[in-house]
């Protein structure tokens with residue numbers, strides 16, 4: 001079983017209280033306060049090794065962590081130690097990765113609307129690859145690189161006509177997507193790079209077919225399309241491309257209803273398609289985000305008020321919600337929770353876990369089965385490592401939570417809790433509005 005197939009971090013134990021990374025979660029809640037993001041280091045390192053092992057038979061594989069899932073300096077350090085490169089989408093992610101001491105040659109800059117400033121920063125920091133998304137950007141990147149007298153190594157982001165998500169897999173001739181070149185535009189962009197854009201070196205193709213994917217057939221089909229396109233470009237343009245980026249997207253298990261495949265099955269789909277269709281063996285980049293970090297993370301909340309509405313439905317309010325985890329309110333994402341300090345209580349009741357934010361839609365989990373909740377109990381919501389902190393906001397002017405890393409019964413803070421002064425630190429009052437007293 002690989003780590004993405006578990007709802008809980010691999011070190012989760014049930015004693016009197018729930019334990020992760022050898023740390024009692026009730027103690028962590030007491031020491032650091034709630035809401036609190038907790039990341040289990042063993043689970044992160046475990047899934048990294050699952051990826052490395054699964055692809056070890058393929059000689060030219062490069063793992064690139066998709067930073068948008070969770071980008072903090074300590075997380076970047078762990079993934080760097082595990083041999084991952086980084087897929088970044090903004091100046092902020094580039095800056096975080098750079099300041100964490102990463103060899104910038106291992107970084108790939110993605111995105112459908114990179115600004116001139118971000119491109120300049122990426123070139124100055126020596127980012128290894130640019131995934132060029134559209135005609136406008138190709139011209140902009142070439143001109144910025146030319147002004148700096150630099151060469152940019154590029155992949156072309158293409159839309160292969162495959163879209164694969166948890167419950168649907170769509171194959172169409174053309175795709176309606178804001179990302180990338182569709183197959184009919186490839187010859188034009190290749191000609192422009194060949195003839196006009198002297199500061200771009202075309203290295204390969206890049207695609208990304210979706211997120212929270214449970215089906216590996218779509219990866220097989222994606223590789224086939226990319227390999228055939230590389231062969232066609234060689235035929236038509238005489239250019240040999242030696243790199244292929246197949247994107248990320250492997251799913252995780254948020255609830256018992258989710259059954260993501262292990263990394264080994266994904267690897268088999270990719271490598272078997274390579275062996276069937278490829279003549280040369282290009283470098284393959286794979287860019288997982290969610291599957292690398294989601295399972296390692298949990299969020300702790302403290303139970304507060306509750307109410308029973310006519311008809312009997314019970315709402316229990318937590319001290320966090322849509323600002324620290326926007327996924328349920330944004331796309332009806334489902335989660336699993338447990339009561340940290342009531343593992344032995346065998347009489348669960350059905351409750352709806354509500355957030356503390358001023359929106360009726362701020363519900364974290366509908367119909368959770370939890371034991372005798374009382375104010376002060378600590379709730380652990382599983383699988384919050386990805387797309388929680390990275391999508392968090394200060395809605396209702398609430399401070400963002402702290403994040404701790406747990407390992408071998410030890411906890412370290414890796415993101416400080418925001419303070420009230422942090423919240424007003426970027427405000428300023430024009431002189432004419434200042435209160436003189």
Ligand SMILES: *Cc1c(COP(=O)(O)O)cnc(C)c1O
Pocket residue numbers: 066068069087110207208210211212247248249250287288289290291
């Ligand atoms: C979001 C994204 C990823 C990571 O997707 P996950 O579903 O988190 O694995 C990888 N590549 C690209 C281009 C992306 O946009």
